[in-house]
Amino acid sequence: MYCVREIAENLYWVGGNDHRLALFENIHPIPRGVSYNSYLLLDEKTVLFDTVDWSICRQFLENIKGVLGDRPLDYMVINHMEPDHAACIEEIVLRYPNVNIICTPKALLFMQQFGFHIDGKVIEVKEGDTMSFGKHEVVFVEAPMVHWPEAMVTYDTTNGVLFSADAFGSFGALDGKMFNDEMNFDRDWIDDARRYYTNIVGKYGPHVQSLLKKAGGLDIKMICPLHGPVWRSDLGYFIDKYDKWSRYEPEEKGVMIVYGTMYGNTEAAASDLATRLVKKGMTNVVMYDVSKTHVSYLISETFKYSHVILACVTYNLNIYPPMLGYIMDMKALNLQKRTVALIENGSWAPQSGKLMRELLEDMKDMTILENEITLTSSMKENDEDSMEDLADSIIESMK
Template sequence: MSARIIKENVYSVGAIDWDERHFHGYTYVTKRGVTYNSYLIMDEKITLIDTVRDGFQKEWLGNIKAVTDPSKIEVVIINHIEPDHSGGFPEIVKLCPNAQFYGTEKARAGLLKYYGVQAKNWTSVKSGASVNIGKRTLDFIDAAMLHWPDNMFTYSAYDKILFSNDGFGQHYATDKVFDDEVDYAAFMDELQKYYANILWPFSQVLAAKLAAIAKLNLQIELIAPSHGLVLRKYIPEVMEKYLFWSKNSTVNKIAVVFETMWKSTEAMAKKIVEGIASEGVDAVLFDVTKTDRTDIAAYMLDAKGFIFGSSTHDGEMLPVIAGFLHFLKGSKAKNRKAFAFGSYGWSGEAVQDIQDTVGNIAEFGEPVKVVFASTQEELDKCFQAGKEFAKKIKAT
């Protein structure tokens, strides 16, 4: 990668991580890799917006050097301190000791805790503050809890660019710069996965922030996030999606997620899906032991119906689906319909365990339970349960 111009005198100078397949520890599978976007503005005061993950400083500084001497940077803006964005902070403090740094007060405190270093000239800013760098005045917009307390956006009215950090991001390693330079379906797929796995728990905050930004009447021609592609063509489509997701809106589709021991619960799951299909409602069957939870969460983001199944083992649901549901309950999903199902040998606690774990995100109906392997009559009941559930989904 080299410095890539996104607008006159504005460059993308970040790094591409082609090989990263696990993000946020092992919570997010990044099948298309990751980018760590950083932006350089050439004005009377050369300005850097965000840095890169530790280990990518050489590539990042090389990209900056393709445009200017890094030691000439006079203004550094830290929109967010998570290590994938702030790993280059100690390096830039060392290279530019007299630069003026801007970020929230929480960012200042967090950077000191992370790295044990601090910028000599730091200004803590709040929404409405700004800095003039020559032709441009950069405005700061509070974005707390999108998705950390220190987050903020930076807006350049001169360029009509919103530097949105984690907002509107996607995990998509590519040598392209803009959203319209890659396959649209792949781009939107990564956008939805990112929202589902990073921002879903903060939908209420995001909805309020989108409304507040709308009131500012910002002219936006580009949205430059810190992961993935810069938005220029599909801003209306992306905004429409974000508004839809942030309101916990749904479409008539159902996710059936299960884990099985001896395939009895799996047989139930397949019959339930057949029943759903008989009513013309879309459904996808996910074996949680075989499908990445990143993809399951992305599908569930706008699904109206959730159906969860597990065999009972040692008086509980099975461990892989237990981990997935503990992850899912943090989504704060709303307005979903659900039911639980599963086979068991003795006591059958798994269905109640499921409801107890994620009862906060969905309204659960009557569960379906089977002892050992299902009879044909019991499989017919599973089919009917799926059919009746699909009718409820269509009716609400």
């Protein structure tokens, strides 16, 4: 039984949802599942925009058949060759052998690398190329490294629809709600959208900025991403988020405290600092145990807040391993423009503060507060003045 939604006149969503998958890219937890979006246009010619992950291929094929009926499939546009969107290319070619595949030259190379056997006609396109399918004319816009080098987006000049590939996507299954105005996005979706962007695309902020500049010249009325809801209203809200995230500007003035603790003493010190900050009027404070919080959530929150406090034990004369992994992910994803404070702990040779500082100094535009705190095993009365000074320094840096 097919299950589709009409997106606009003669344009249909033919994708599906996956609640079974536990880890996106076998890394990132997706407790709310994920959607794989594909779109089918019925014009004088019929056009499929991208395919889906292998996990929902059967539903996908039923959806296409349900919309096409006895009509042939004339074109298949491949905006992005990552397997969660391109896995079913061969299945489409098998069922619609006369389909013409439209993609970038690099996408064709990736098809060959993944071992796809494509006997049909391939039309290679580049920046600014156009095609007419009847009433609808589209223009192809290259979007390299958002977030693969072969990526492009497709803009329908007739109805203002942007098929945005992995841009403007989100974790989370749609569960019947297709459009952003059918849900409370700011309450229920923004955290998943941020976590998706920061962990999947976050490294490539300059490339996203380049795409946003190109998109600024288009009269976009609807955004159709490959994951998450379709945007048909309040587009500026989500575009502004992408602009901030891709410029590495924090969304909020607030303090994120991430602590690595073995027996609770470093956690106690982190809690003491949080309490002092709140008493001084900074109530936008969150705390995370680096050992219990998946790093994808930590990265997402780090993109959100202006200030990050790292409180860490010394482990084998090094940084506590979960904290080290988190910092290395920050570095790999190009995080910048944050104010950071450091608290180190150690029973005989505290080292974590110095080592964390060295890693942070290699990152761009990071302000590291000077009054670093060193604890020996646990926080004591003679550490209170230093903690109070650190809290004051954090508050002052926010002015």
